Amino acid sequence: MQRADELGKRAEYLAFTLGSEAYAIEIGSIVEILKPLPITEVPRADPDVVGVMSVRGRLVAVLDLKRRFKLARTFTMDRKSRILLVDAVDEEIGLLVDEVLQVFRLSEAEIEPPTVLGTEQPPHVVGIGRPQGGAVLMLLDLAPLFAE
Amino acid sequence: MGEHSGGRGDSAGDKAREEFFSEAQEIVDGLSRDLLALDEVCRRGGSDAELVNDVFRAVHTLKGLSGLFGAAMMSGLSHELENLLDDLRLGRIELTPQVLDLLFQSVELYGRILSAAKGDGPEPAAEVKALLAALGQVAQQKGGGGGSVVAQYELDPGLLGVLTEYEEHRLRTNLQAGLSLYRMRVQFQLATIDSALDELKAKTRPHGEIITFLPTGEGGDAESVELEILVASREGLSVLGAAVAAPNVSIEEVRRRDAAPSAHDSMRPPRPSASEMPPAPLPSFDLEPGTDDALGMLSEADDYTEGTRTSRPPPPNQTGVPGVHQSVPPAPSAPPVGSGGAQAQREQQQRELTLRSVTQTVRVDIRKLDHLMNIVGELAIVRSAVSRLTERVRLHETLMRGKGGAAGQPHDGELRELATSLTRLHRSFERHLAQMQNGILEVRMVPLGQVFDKLARIVRQISREHDKQVNLVVTGAETEIDKLIVEELSDPLMHMIRNAIDHGIEDRDERMHVQKPAVGTIALNAFQKGNHVVIEVEDDGKGMDPAVILTAALKRGLVTEAEAREMSTKDVLALVFRHGFTTRPSATSLSGRGVGMDIVQTNIAKLGGVVDITSEVGIGTKMTITLPITLAIISVLIVEVAGRTFCMPLASVEEAIVFDESMVRTFDGREVMTQRGATLPIARLSKVFQLEGHRAGVWFNEDAKTPKPPEVRPFAGPNARPKSYVVIATVADRRVGFVVDRLVGQQDIVIKALGRSLKKVRGFAGATELGDQRVGLVIDAAALIAEVLATVPVGEASRLQPAGMSGEVAVVRRSIDAPESGMRGGAERGDVFGGGGGFA
Helix, strand or coil: CCCCCCCCCCEEEEEEEECCEEEEEEHHHEEEEECCCCCECCCCCCCCEEEEEEECCEEEEEEEHHHHCCCCCCCCCCCCCEEEEEEECCEEEEEEECEEEEEEEECHHHEECHHHHCCCCCCCEEEEECCCCCCCEEEECCHHHHCC | CHHHHCCCCCCHHHHHHHHHHHHHHHHHHHHHHHHHHHHHHHHCCCCCHHHHHHHHHHHHHHHHHHHHCCCHHHHHHHHHHHHHHHHHHCCCCCCCHHHHHHHHHHHHHHHHHHHHHCCCCCCCHHHHHHHHHHHHHHHHCCCCCCCCCHHHECCCHHHHHHCCHHHHHHHHHHHHCCCEEEEEEEEEEHHHHHHHHHHHHHHHCCCEEEEEEEECCCCCCCCEEEEEEEEEECCCHHHHHHHHCCCCEEEEEECECCCCCCHHHHHCCCCCCCCCCCCCCCCHHHHHHHHHHHHHHHHHHHHHHCCCCCCCCCCHHHCCCCCHHHHCCCCCCCCCCCCHHHHHHHHHHHHHHHHHHHHHCCCCCHHHHHHHHHHHHHHHHHHHHHHHHHHHHHHHHHHHHHHHHHHCCCCHHHHHHHHHHHHHHHHHHHHHHHHHHHHHHHHHEEECHHHHHHHHHHHHHHHHHHCCCEEEEEECCCCEEEHHHHHHHHHHHHHHHHHHHHHHCCCHHHHHHCCCCCCEEEEEEEEEECCEEEEEEEECCCCCCHHHHHHHHHHCCCCCHHHHHHCCHHHHHHHHHCCCCCCCCCCCCCCCCCCCHHHHHHHHHHCCCEEEEEEECCCEEEEEEEEECCCCEEEEEEEEECCEEEEEEHHHEEEEEEECHHHEEEECCEEEEEECCEEEEEEEHHHHCCCCCCCCCECCCCCCCCCCCCCCCCCCCHHHCCCEEEEEEEECCEEEEEEECEEEEEEEEECECCCHHHCCCCCEEEEEECCCCCEEEEECHHHHHHHHHCCCCHHHHHHHCCCCCCHHHHHHHHCCCCCHHHHHHHHHHCCCCCCCCCCC
16 A cells, blocks of 8 residues: 655545445555455444454454444445555554545645535544545544544 | 564664663662662661662662763762762761662652653653752761761770771771771880881781771880781681781780671681681682672572562572571671772672673563464464364264275275374474463563562552551562563552551551551562462551441442442442542542542453452451463353354353253342352343344454345244353352353463453453454453442443443444434343443
8 A cells, every 4th residue: 555655735535435425534544455354243332333353463443434424323344345444543443434436636726624514514524625527525534533 | 463563673772772771670670679678677777788789789880871871860860879879888878767768769760760761751850859969968978977887896985986087987998898807906015116017017918907006005014015906807817817926916806796706707608617617818809709799690580580579678698698698687798898909800790790691681572572472372273273174184084984994985094194194293283382372471471579579669658658667578479470460560559558558557556556566567468379360468457447438438429328238348348449439538648539449440450350358347458469370372261142252261260051041040130040059140141242132243254245144143032042051250259150152162362452442342351363364352251240240230330331332332233224212222221231330
């Protein structure tokens, strides 16, 4: 996985879908994209925790962003599903997404502030990406998601 | 986790720096031990030149090290300390409790400087400054008293009074260095006194140093004068006597007031009947290096293997001559400081010793051991797979043989041979793997003495702050436990000891009043018990009064009146572990803030252990910690509950029996059964984890091409199950039977911590890979038992429960497409077992 080492005016975002909506996170925070592995549920964990999986001997908790964002109540996984391994506080966490789309290089001009969606936006929404070609991406900052 | 351990190409500088940290830490630890021993000796009114020397040496080494690494604060502190210790060594100042305090403070500060250098906490600049000032003040007072060593000898005070400062210093120095003191009385003819005196000096010089000569005022006449000459010598009376023998000379040894045998004789290396033989004149340094050498190596070994000095004050093996320390308190095995040459040689030797100590042991980052442990764990998984394969081959072979006669398979023999070889190979692999596991485990083991030493220091500090006299008696400091556990133990133990001193031990007057010894005792005992290590903290204080505890708990709303009436003494005592519990109306600087004991229990539980209290009013309190020996590799019983797989640490499994629904009785809403004549509380794991009737725990198969449909197991009530089992788990003296659906088998696993985001989930000690890429959760038996046995009523359970951790929510989120309302319904059920709030 290449990382966005040269963060110039343009930043690279990995776009993925959760249900019918498209999201993107900066590629620098993604360690790896995994095909679904066996995930063991963890009783008593938070509702958005799918469970725990082993990535080459390391235990990784898997979060379902759809549940976190209240887009769905259940887990769905199919052959397009992917787990984004991302750096969180003191650990790596897997984010279950429905489909990985592509990497977009967004210039500042292509990013709208989150306030275009309304004044009260959750802290993890940092903007709206509008790359050429008409896609609309909700840009996420992961830090607030893990900040509890 | 594994990735971090490989050492990501640390630069040489970093490595050296880390070496510096760990070496400095080791020296500081040793320093602390020596100071404690010194403190002990002082309190019994003695002194120990050798220990002072040890301390001096440690500080000296620290000074050198810190100079090397540009740790300015540390080197400044060491420099001043070195001066102080040098004064101490030379008897220029006395070892008073105040001086000891300063030394203890310096140990504390060294620790903080080291932590600060590692980026953990601020540099204690102000404190160091204050300490330096205090050290300066002590230095001001030097020279005055000074006679602590000298005073032990049977010397005429009049004589001491007329010594010049230099002579006094030489006397002290020599005595401190362990030389014997002789008094010669010599008649000199006045006419020849100058030359005769020179002659005597010349005779004496090879054997010792003349401290002073004074006219005695007796035995002389008009022609002659009698001089009393004090000689300090390393040699025996006979040797010295022979050297100076003349009709006009009489010589005797100046004895210590307290000891019959001369320090000199006891200094001899153990050789048969040393006292009868006239000691051969040894070159003065010949003896010293030997002693010193042995000392260096012994204490090296000491540091590594036991660190129990706190428990037996005068370390007998320090001189290399067993028993010497006890019989002659200030065993002066220090080298001659008198001659510059010897000192240089000694320093040279010290340097060599230091170098040697570096090469004899290897310091290893614990993460590297974790990494090795992980690899061994992976190998264990491979072993399990090979085991299964071997089994299959053998089974296959047996089957083939069964019908082999008829079919006449040509490969029959080959297969049998393959099966046999495979079995043999597998056994060998298994054996070596087990050896390797044990080897790595052994390396991770450290003696509990490491943390006990710290505690001894804390006891000293707290008891002084509190003006209570407390004696810490340590046993079993050599008991070994996983390094990681030791690290995590110091805080809980510190809290327990603080509590024992603050709340347990009465003050002096009160103790006298109830006819207890004025000095309180805290016993710190450690021992191994099966797969566990038990640590007891026992005080002989006033004990815990259940009535007082209950009143306090009621006042703070931790229990209701109704609950209070039903609590057993044990339940009441356990209330002290609740968050917010204190019997103090206001907090002291030491304890009473209502945090502390709850932290103790939480921390111990994190390590897979439990804390129990027994207490008797007026007699004392005993807290018992039971811990697993290691966290890394454990044997587990794999069980299945509602389609999910869980691992139960075998260390806490007593046995597993077939479960019979008809054995269950319900008392007070709790299910119990009778097992071997005793009542056994039981808990259905499916209920504890809220797993009933939902899908299997593993969400997807390996390739994820065909998502597994949710496997719903209708739950038709307990009677519908064909067979289930009760796994009886015990930790300390608590037992609970956990009902499971199936026993899958036994396996050695490497337990891994759940990441930060799952740490707060209660009831799991970690997880492990089960071999087919699946993760198995490892049940935290101690926590679950505590949870099941907790007497937390329904209302409180939900109140204590942090948001988002509710087990009830878990029920529903597993149910596919459950309506939102169902979630609420579940939460209101308020099952005692479900919330997980009962255990704190």
